[in-house]
Amino acid sequence: MKPRRIAWGVEFLSHAIAVAAVAFALYPVLWVVSLALNPAGTPAPRAAPWPEVLSLVNFRAVVSSSNSAGEWLFGRQLLNSVLVSSATAAVSVLIATPAAYALARFRFVGERTAMKALLATQMFPGVATAVPLYVMLDTLKLLDTRAGLVLVYATTALPFALFQLRGAFEAIPRDLEEAAMVDGATRWQAFVLVVLPAARPAIAVTCLFAFMAAWNEFILAATFLSRESAFTLPVALQRYVGEYDAAWGRFAAGAILVSVPVMAIFYAVQRHLVGGLTAGSVKG
């Protein structure tokens, strides 16, 4: 009966490791949830990650936040976040799609240099480009606007979309479009009518990831935005626990409101992520 025992031991050990890892993974999340549900402004030190009292005060305070002019700030900021993130996704995928297709299908002079240059840009720390970008937006009078933020986010979303989509197009067999071109379709027609429909899932995934990245970004947004009504949600959120405030409950409530939609998106598309990521990009 010895092998049986060993098998049980391995089984037990495996589950022990998995459960410990799950505890490690979920503890901070539960802690944030319990903070959010705690009505006290500054939390009492507690190790248990479940709330003692259940209250939606923090959520109500975050959602109903408004400025002195009576504008509904949370609504404005939510709208900003949604618009900026969708525009970033749309713009970068629109620009990247034909180029990524060409990178996947054509061999041309300068292709390798271009790919290497693009990869290299991902190693340059964003800190140093923040100042030139600021000057650029300023010249275009786009500081404090959604369009300006879309431009800034496109600088990281575009290379990401190029890498991700190039991989996707490479995975589509050439025979499909070659058959169409034998039947008399132009390259463009073959691309639009044959390749694009086949790549639709990959394009959707790329869009969603660009959306998520923009939705989650805050350092650049905090640098380029100064009007409260122009803020995206992460900037608004960070101010709850800034240097002069420690409204942890509100921060936690806001964090949950901001995270839930992206977490839903993430779970919908996470299985498609790994390939594109290892293909080369995404700044930390």
Added chain:
Amino acid sequence: MRHRGVGLWVALSALLLVLGLAGAAEGQSLTLWHAYREAEQRALQGALDRWQAAHPSVRLNVLAVPFEAYGAKLEAAIPRGNGPDVFIDAHERLASYRSRQLVVPVVEARAEALSAAIDHFDETALRAFTAPEGLFAWPLSVKCVALYLNPRFWPAGRDPASLEAVEALQGTLSRGTYALVYEAGSAYFHAPMLHAFGGAFLSDDGRYTFDGAAAEASVARVRQLLAAGVVPEEAGGALVSQLFASGRASAAISGPWLAAELGDRVAYRVVPLPRVLSTGRVMAPFATVEGAMVSARARETMLARDLAAYLASPEAAVLRARVGRQVVATRAAWEQAPELAADPILSTFRRAAALARPMPGHPNMRAAWEPARQALQKALRGDRGVGDALREGHHRFDDVTRPLPARRSPTLYLLGLGVFALGLALRAVQRAREAPFRAALRRSWPAYRWVAHAVLIVTALVIAPLVLGATTSLYATREGTSYFVGLANYVDILRARGGPLLASGSFYRVLLVTLLWTAANLSLHLGLGVVLALVLSRPMMRLRALYRVLLIVPWAVPSYVTALAWKGMFHRQFGAINAALSALGVEPVSWFARFSTAFAANVATNVWLGFPFMMVVTIGALAAIPRDLYEAASVDGATPWQQFWQITVPLLRPSLGPSVAMGAVWTFNQFNVVFLVSGGEPDGETDILVSEAYRWAFTRQAQYGYAAAYAVLIFALLGLVNVWQGRARGDR
């Protein structure tokens, strides 16, 4: 045209880019910036509404700018003409604004209004804004700290006469109750003590003076108070208000904001700070005078001056005092509204302000805060002698304010660049004459039509800012001045600014920390990821899908939320981790007071953030290993352990390679975690290269050139490693 579709595509993208562009409105308009929140913001808005009612034709734009970025935003926006016309700011920034010509006087030196103004405002407030050219702001309010007393310990009429009297009370208090709470580790709150010992942070001519006998004596006194348990260790603003509000502190040093927070929940009264008996001097706090200034780029200077003057008028001042609870500097307001003078809080803070010392207006004060705070905290922690710690602060101050390198002529560099460009052009011409290359170019033509728009946009949005950023590294920049210095920034950084190579804050030391950081994170990511992947890939594993879904939660949460949440968990007083430790009977740990624990906190956060990625990648790689390899091995009698080392590891290595390489770059430049969790504490020792670069650019007098040189060095390091790695793999 075969490629008409591409053109359409580009047009559509361009349209989307332009969408959302707002047109600027013309006509008489004024923009005002302020950093007020809550009650003060409501009071200001009330005053502005009244002014607007009297000037209905003017379009008044009011912008509440976050306090954290206020000064930097003003300095960036005004010279470019999109700043405010009128703005509210503290007096200590005035010298810097004046030297950069961002402000104009609200009253010229010789104007009659100036002599009239003298009678209308409190003297300290007025002096803070007076310069040879005239009065540079209408003083609005004065802020300083005072002593809050809990009447349970200090019955009415028995105010503590001295610091020693407060200290003596500790003997009568139970454990966990403090005689005095204040943020002992903050330079701002240490100022009263320093002044009582006859010291100062800065001399009148801008020299750093937070070392020497008086400074050491003041710090030693605070160490005594901490050691005796009179004052709590490592208190932040939140702890101060919590202890005082819950009756666990007999007195607190804080500003008017504490009164706003306490409201009517708690009984308290306020008195000016007491005397220190041993020196006989009063604990004079710093006073900050806020005033309404007029931008040098204001389009309607007269109108802007009128608005600024109105905000300081008795009418507006009464409103600001009543609604915003400000200690207003307008004398008439106190006479017109007797209830203000009768208000115990407002009148006490007014008395305290009269005893306070205006914050030094010298621009060097801004460079002094960070080193002073770090030196103070180091000295209070006692891991070094007080004198040593304070001298080190002086060093840091000298580092930040060191003289900029000499101006160089760019001719030689331009010449070099010209020769290089010429060489490239010659090579291009040479290649263009080779027949095979021309054929290849001709074949490439169709592809270019597909990528042209992307190349243009990537060049404009990604490459151009990067090249511009890299070019800045050849310039010396500080607080708006900027000139060409060639490679001087690099020389300075690589020589560790002339100090010992491993001095704290030197390039090499930060590089070592960065390498340690990368190695620690990568090995933990990889170790944890591979173990979990092996566990979840076992064919017999039950609940596998559920585990996988739960284990990738950290990946799904936005990383700044993660970082801030972990910072909260490591909080000394409120954090879950210390709560767990004390439940186990272990003393709470000050996580960010020592390098080892602060570094561990950062690593824990980043491991949490990054292990799911490695796990998912490894699960994918494991699935790609053919099962029959294992079967064949067990037929040959290999133990599972041998199978792991002989089959799994060698086959995992190539497929994990790219992910590990990417994880390395990612971790090397992981700004969010370091910046938000430890924030470089203690003393910038846990800063990695990127966050160090960020500090030079944004918190140390805007030395963009220096920061850019750091960024280029990071880029070069990663590039070198990448090339070397490519060589090692035999380059594809």
